[in-house]
Amino acid sequence: MEAFNLVPLIVIFPVMGLLLNLAFGRRIGERGAALIGIAAVSGAFVVSVLQALWLAAHHEAVIVPIADWISIGNLSIPWAFRVDTLSVTMMLVVSGVGTLIHIYAAGYMHFDVRYKEDPGSFARFFIYLNLFIAAMMILISGDSYLMLFVGWEGVGLCSFLLIGFWYQRNPDGTKGLLNSQAAKKAFVANRVGDFGFLLAMFILFWATGTLSFDGVFEHAEELAPGIILGVTLLMLLGVTGKSAQLPLYVWLPDAMAGPTPVSALIHAATMVTAGVYLVARSAPIFSALPAAQVTVATVGALTAFFAATIAVGQYDIKKVLAYSTISQLGFMVAAVGMGAYVAGMFHLVTHAFFKALLFLGSGSVILALERAHHPLGSHHDEKGKHKEKKHEHFDPQDMREMGGLRKQIPLTYRVYLIGALALAGIPPLAGFFSKDEILTDALHANVIVYGLLTAAAFLTAFYMGRQILLVFFGGPRSHAAEKAVESPSTMTIPLIVLAGLSILGGLLNFPGIHPLTHWLEHTLGHELAHATEFNIAVALFSTLLAVGAIYLAWTIYGRQPLKANEPDPLSNTLGRAFVGMENKWWVDELYVALIINPYKRIAAVLADVIDWQFWHDWVHDSLLAGGFRRLAHFLAEPFDLGVIDGIANGLARLAKGLARGFSFGQTGFVRNYALVTFFGVVLMLGYLVFSS
Amino acid sequence: MVPVSYYFALSAILFALGAMGVLIRRNAIIVFMSVELMLNAANLLFVAFARSFESLSGQIYVFFVIAVAAAEVAIGLAIIVAIFKSRQSIDIDEMSSLKG
Numbered sequence: 119m120e121a122f123n124l125v126p127l128i129v130i131f132p133v134m135g136l137l138l139n140l141a142f143g144r145r146i147g148e149r150g151a152a153l154i155g156i157a158a159v160s161g162a163f164v165v166s167v168l169q170a171l172w173l174a175a176h177h178e179a180v181i182v183p184i185a186d187w188i189s190i191g192n193l194s195i196p197w198a199f200r201v202d203t204l205s206v207t208m209m210l211v212v213s214g215v216g217t218l219i220h221i222y223a224a225g226y227m228h229f230d231v232r233y234k235e236d237p238g239s240f241a242r243f244f245i246y247l248n249l250f251i252a253a254m255m256i257l258i259s260g261d262s263y264l265m266l267f268v269g270w271e272g273v274g275l276c277s278f279l280l281i282g283f284w285y286q287r288n289p290d291g292t293k294g295l296l297n298s299q300a301a302k303k304a305f306v307a308n309r310v311g312d313f314g315f316l317l318a319m320f321i322l323f324w325a326t327g328t329l330s331f332d333g334v335f336e337h338a339e340e341l342a343p344g345i346i347l348g349v350t351l352l353m354l355l356g357v358t359g360k361s362a363q364l365p366l367y368v369w370l371p372d373a374m375a376g377p378t379p380v381s382a383l384i385h386a387a388t389m390v391t392a393g394v395y396l397v398a399r400s401a402p403i404f405s406a407l408p409a410a411q412v413t414v415a416t417v418g419a420l421t422a423f424f425a426a427t428i429a430v431g432q433y434d435i436k437k438v439l440a441y442s443t444i445s446q447l448g449f450m451v452a453a454v455g456m457g458a459y460v461a462g463m464f465h466l467v468t469h470a471f472f473k474a475l476l477f478l479g480s481g482s483v484i485l486a487l488e489r490a491h492h493p494l495g496s497h498h499d500e501k502g503k504h505k506e507k508k509h510e511h512f513d514p515q516d517m518r519e520m521g522g523l524r525k526q527i528p529l530t531y532r533v534y535l536i537g538a539l540a541l542a543g544i545p546p547l548a549g550f551f552s553k554d555e556i557l558t559d560a561l562h563a564n565v566i567v568y569g570l571l572t573a574a575a576f577l578t579a580f581y582m583g584r585q586i587l588l589v590f591f592g593g594p595r596s597h598a599a600e601k602a603v604e605s606p607s608t609m610t611i612p613l614i615v616l617a618g619l620s621i622l623g624g625l626l627n628f629p630g631i632h633p634l635t636h637w638l639e640h641t642l643g644h645e646l647a648h649a650t651e652f653n654i655a656v657a658l659f660s661t662l663l664a665v666g667a668i669y670l671a672w673t674i675y676g677r678q679p680l681k682a683n684e685p686d687p688l689s690n691t692l693g694r695a696f697v698g699m700e701n702k703w704w705v706d707e708l709y710v711a712l713i714i715n716p717y718k719r720i721a722a723v724l725a726d727v728i729d730w731q732f733w734h735d736w737v738h739d740s741l742l743a744g745g746f747r748r749l750a751h752f753l754a755e756p757f758d759l760g761v762i763d764g765i766a767n768g769l770a771r772l773a774k775g776l777a778r779g780f781s782f783g784q785t786g787f788v789r790n791y792a793l794v795t796f797f798g799v800v801l802m803l804g805y806l807v808f809s810s
Numbered sequence: 811m812v813p814v815s816y817y818f819a820l821s822a823i824l825f826a827l828g829a830m831g832v833l834i835r836r837n838a839i840i841v842f843m844s845v846e847l848m849l850n851a852a853n854l855l856f857v858a859f860a861r862s863f864e865s866l867s868g869q870i871y872v873f874f875v876i877a878v879a880a881a882e883v884a885i886g887l888a889i890i891v892a893i894f895k896s897r898q899s900i901d902i903d904e905m906s907s908l909k910g
Contacts, residue, residue: 786906788841792832 121172122180124165125199128209128255131161136248143241152224155244159220159251163213169206177203177640181261181332188264195329200261204641207463207634208258208395211470215387216251218612222478223247223379225608229485230377232494233291234284243283247383250276254388258395262330263319266396270360271312273389278305280380281373289375290513300372307369311359315396318352321345335402343407350403350410353396354417361393361447363421368706370444374436378481381436386443386477387470394447394466397454401646405457412564414455419560419570422448424703426577430584430688431699434515435480438585442541443473445574449556452567458559460627460635460647465556467634468540468548468623475537475616480515482530482605482613483523483589487514490601512598517588519599521679524590526602529610531590533617538586540620542579543664548623550661555627557660558653572660579664583671584688592679817858824851838890838900842883849879 135158143151179202187197223243231237253276257269282301288294323329325345326337338346357363362370373385384390397404397414404410422445429441446469453462491512513519524531540547543554553575560568594600604610627634629652639647674687689696698704783794824847831844853872860868894900 784909786909788902788905789833789836796829796833 120180121168122182122201124168125182125201125259126184127165128162128213128259129252131158131165132248132252132255134158136245136252139241139245139248143245144238148224148228148237148240151241151244152220152227155248156217156220156224158248159213160217162251162255163210163217166206166209166213169201170210173201173203173206173640179203179641192327193323195262195264197265198261198330199259200331201259202641203637203639204395204398204463205259207467207638208391209255211391211467212251212254212258212388215470215474215616216247216254216383218615219379219383219387219474219478220244220247222382222481222609222612223377225606226379226481226485227377229489229494233488233492234287236284239283243280243377246276246279246283247379250280250384250389254392257392261332263322263334264329266399267312267315267319270315270356270392270396273384273392274305274308274312274360277308277373277384277389278302280384281376283377283380284375289515297375300369300375304369304373307366308359311356311366314352314355314359316356318349318356321349321352325349331399338402338406341403341406343409346403346407347410350400350407351413353400353403354410354414357393357396357414357451358417359393360396361390361451362444363393363417363448363451364424367421367425367444368709371437371440371702374434374440378436378477378484381440382474382477382481385440386473390443390447391450391466391470394450394454394462397451398459398463398642401454401457401459401642404455405646411455411457415452415560415564415567416455418448418450418452418455419567419574420448421445422452422574423570423577424448426574426581427699428702429581430577431686431696431701432581433517433686433700434513435483435517435520435585435589436477436515438517438581439473439476439480442476442578442581445578446473446541448574449553449571452571453556453559456559456563456567457646458556458563458650459642460632460638461552461555461559461650463638464627464634465552467626468552468620471616471623472537472540472547472549472620475533475613475620476541478609478613478616479530479534479537482609483520483527483534483602484514485605485609486523486527486530486602487520487596487598489603491598512596514598517585518680518682519596520589521592521595521599522590523594523599523602526599527604529604530613533610533613534590535586536617536620538582540623542582542668543575543660544579544668545657545661546621546624548620548626550657551624551627551629554652554657554660555629555650558650558656561653561656572663575660576663576667579667580671583668584675587671587675588680591676593681595680595682814858814862817854821851821855821858824848824854836901836903838893838902841902842886842890846879846883849875 135154138154139151143154146154179200181198181200183196183198185197186194188195227240227243231240231243250273253269253272255269257266257273260266260269278301281304282298285298285301286293286295288296289300319329322334325341326334328334341349355366358366370385370390374381376385404414425441425444425448429438429445432438432441446465450462450465450469453459453465491514536547540549543550545551557568557571557575560571625633632649635647635649641647674691678687680687686696686700689700692699701707785791828844828846828848828851831847832841835841835844853875856868856872856875860866860872890900893905897904
């Protein structure tokens, strides 16, 4: 049997997992629910590996139709899976990293559901995670834009569900609605992007009459530049939404409200790369118009730099990583925008490794602090005391409350350091190779983009150095940091595996042999998947910058470690600029002022004018109700009382009058009647006699 | 033989007398008798024509009329007795309670 026939299983396995957990999740306990969830994803991973092995031998893309889906007139969109090197690369990343994160989540959520005092939610978490994997698999394995869109919306839904997983709480664990608001924000921001993607699909269908990838790409050359520009820009809007690029990135930092495995899986490794995948998948369209490519590359580069500056000024351990993710996604988008599709995909894969590692590591750090702050176990006998402790404000995600953790949680420290160095681009870790490939391509393609990305790379190394120094070095700045406890092995084993991948990930597209380039060549074609020559000058320069940035971070944060309640030393050096970074350049406030407040005002005006005054007051009250009332009034008074009653009363009066008239003849005297009868007979006889 | 016209004239006179009696008199019994007079005027004419046309059907009619008149008298007198019992009078002008 050919391996590609198994490809539907990558969706069926997670769906089965989620159905099982939906039905039995609460009854079979945490271990059972977690095992089902992990088994479902690892099953998908095994199938993905089989696909990869089969493709390694055959290379050619295979389309596996499952069923007719939409078939109206000329429009025919089957439900078909596409197995080619690009989709299988994504499948491996999603299911592989997904499996590791599922395992980690089994350990992490065990604590998290107890700290959030809702142990019943454990199975719910794995249901959502499996649903996400299923949707993501549809996204990356679909053979048409419409199927991709189904997955695209599916992952958006899961993102919403998982950001708002603790929907009755704030990100710091207190009761409130901030998590729900973050989920809503993510959903709405994504919706703006989805609208762009949807319009792009409409234009594509209108122009080519099909939505399947092969069908569209066949016509890509013939399309008018205006149409391509429209399609690509609208797709770019979709990408900025899903992959958190300027100007729609604002949802991703807030998305950190979700549990940490969610941040790692959805908001770092897989879902947010869907936009990069979309551009890479649509390579023939984007490559057909240089202007579109420049736009995409510029957006990516600007995002990379902009988000990196914000990451420098953040104190929340996950927010730093969130802005870092945005920045790295900017790298990828810039790469695919420049036509360096392989470099973009390469960075996507390595980033999935080390950013998942960093997020999971940060989860381990957060949990270590939280467990030190109020240990579980004493939950029942010391409930009162436990509650009391909860009231004192402690944010386990604030880096200012950490410090010196390398001694308490050495394993987490080591893997975190590997992830940070990989992200900073220190050779020979994975991030160095992928980032370097992007930078080299950028130098050839667009100097401005190269400059922005290089600056972003410098900042990346700096903020990661800052984070490592703030979290793991110096002295503990809170009682929790002193007593931090290492996480259990369900959490540390995925971390170690991911650390290994972060070290070795560079081999995927090692300069000189370029295995990933040759692998993706089968899908992208030889022209689009060109191998980039290793540029020693670029590599050396970026490495020097990274090392310099880390040294700079050490001079600021390392020499004199931050003390408790001390302001960030950068705020003295950078002054107002740091205030800007700290406050995320007031982008959220800008959006509130520019979009949300006017929107609310318009909504209020529309509600008042259109809904209340026009629709309610005029249409409903005046026109409908008033008209009805007037009609009813007319029918009741002039018509009913006048005409209908007039007829009835008139008939009665007529009958009465006639009766009165006739009653004169009714004298009661029999002789009268006899006389009348007599004359009657005489008249009749007379008539009969004289008429004949 | 007496010509038919004589019978006709007598019958007309008798009928006119009867009709007058019905229209003018107020005593119920007299009115009743006048009705009988009118019936017998008709009978007389029937018999006269039967004789002159030598047909028996006129005579048979007369028998019917006499029989009916006998029944009518029986009912009519009973009604008059009943009225008299309730009103102590047989003046038909007093029996006008159905006046409109």
